[in-house]
Amino acid sequence: MEIKRVAIYARVSSKGQEDNTSLADQLKKCEEYAKIREWKVVSCYRDISSGGNMKREGYQSMMANTDKFDAVLVLKLDRIHRNQLNLLEMVTSLQENGKSFVSIQESFDTSTPAGRAMLGFFSTIAQLERETIKERITAGKKAKARTLKAREHVHGAIPTGYKKDWSVDPDIPVHQIFLEFSRGKKLASISRKYGIAYTTVRRMLTNRAYLGELKLYGEIHKDHHKQLVSPVLFGKVQKKMKR
Numbered sequence: 001m002e003i004k005r006v007a008i009y010a011r012v013s014s015k016g017q018e019d020n021t022s023l024a025d026q027l028k029k030c031e032e033y034a035k036i037r038e039w040k041v042v043s044c045y046r047d048i049s050s051g052g053n054m055k056r057e058g059y060q061s062m063m064a065n066t067d068k069f070d071a072v073l074v075l076k077l078d079r080i081h082r083n084q085l086n087l088l089e090m091v092t093s094l095q096e097n098g099k100s101f102v103s104i105q106e107s108f109d110t111s112t113p114a115g116r117a118m119l120g121f122f123s124t125i126a127q128l129e130r131e132t133i134k135e136r137i138t139a140g141k142k143a144k145a146r147t148l149k150a151r152e153h154v155h156g157a158i159p160t161g162y163k164k165d166w167s168v169d170p171d172i173p174v175h176q177i178f179l180e181f182s183r184g185k186k187l188a189s190i191s192r193k194y195g196i197a198y199t200t201v202r203r204m205l206t207n208r209a210y211l212g213e214l215k216l217y218g219e220i221h222k223d224h225h226k227q228l229v230s231p232v233l234f235g236k237v238q239k240k241m242k243r
Contacts, residue, residue: 001100001111006039007062007069011047011079023048026075033104034073042069051082063093071100071111091119159209160200166225172196174210174228181205182236205237 010026023046034041043065045058059080062072072094074080080103081087091101091110100111109115158164161174177190187205191198208214211234212227229237 001070001098003037003039003071003100003102003111005042005069006034006071006073006102007065008034008041008044008073009046009059009062009080010044010075011049011051011056011058013050014048021076021079026079029075029104030073039071039073041073051078051080052086054086063090066094066097066099069099071102073102074104076105077103077108088119159207160196160204161210161228162225168226168228174204175233177201177204178210178229178233178237182233182240205241208234210234 008027008030010023010030012021012023027044027046031041043062045062047056047058049056072080077087081090094101095110100109100115102109102111102115108118110119158166161169161172163169173194177194177196180190181187187198187201190196191201194201196204204210209225210227210229211231212225213222
């Protein structure tokens with residue numbers, strides 16, 4: 001795509017930034033580069049903000065006015081985005097609107113074959129970064145479940161038969177309910193006998209929490225609350241539930 005009109009974007013992290021990437025310096029170098037390439041500078045956008053902040057006023061204004069230019073021009077890649085995922089999303093958005101992106105110091109120009117090839121490389125790196133982040137999150141959740149009391153991270157209600165502090169509720173005979181069902185008593189009869197809703201009884205009979213376990217993030221963890229049902233009895237009940 002031929003570039004005729006460009007929008008310059010410049011950013012610094014703070015007002016006190018006085019190195020070679022000051023706003024004035026960035027704008028000057030970009031204007032000089034545009035002049036050499038015979039591109040018309042139609043707008044300049046500036047931000048004093050972190051490169052990780054996607055809600056920058058100047059940046060958002062630029063992305064909302066892509067119809068006014070053919071390409072975005074920056075001095076360095078990290079002036080517009082420090083995160084490769086964010087950079088890739090921005091360049092993809094520009095391309096979808098028929099626009100290009102040019103970074104002077106890295107010689108990155110998506111209007112050229114070399115620039116598009118480099119974009120493919122960025123895409124690969126960004127995908128790797130996505131997968132790495134996903135793995136870190138999953139590993140972190142599993143580690144948390146292993147190192148802390150699992151019950152502190154359970155979503156939803158505490159199983160019937162335990163109190164809020166996970167001590168045993170003496171008013172709910174969990175073991176007896178399992179025992180009676182294993183011996184052939186119907187769910188409806190157990191529900192009437194103990195005044196517990198039919199659906200609640202059904203949930204109880206399949207809940208591994210009564211084994212002193214909790215299932216978190218796809219793994220079974222031994223917890224610190226009291227076991228109310230033996231594995232043998234629990235197994236018998238599961239077989240009956242499947243019939």
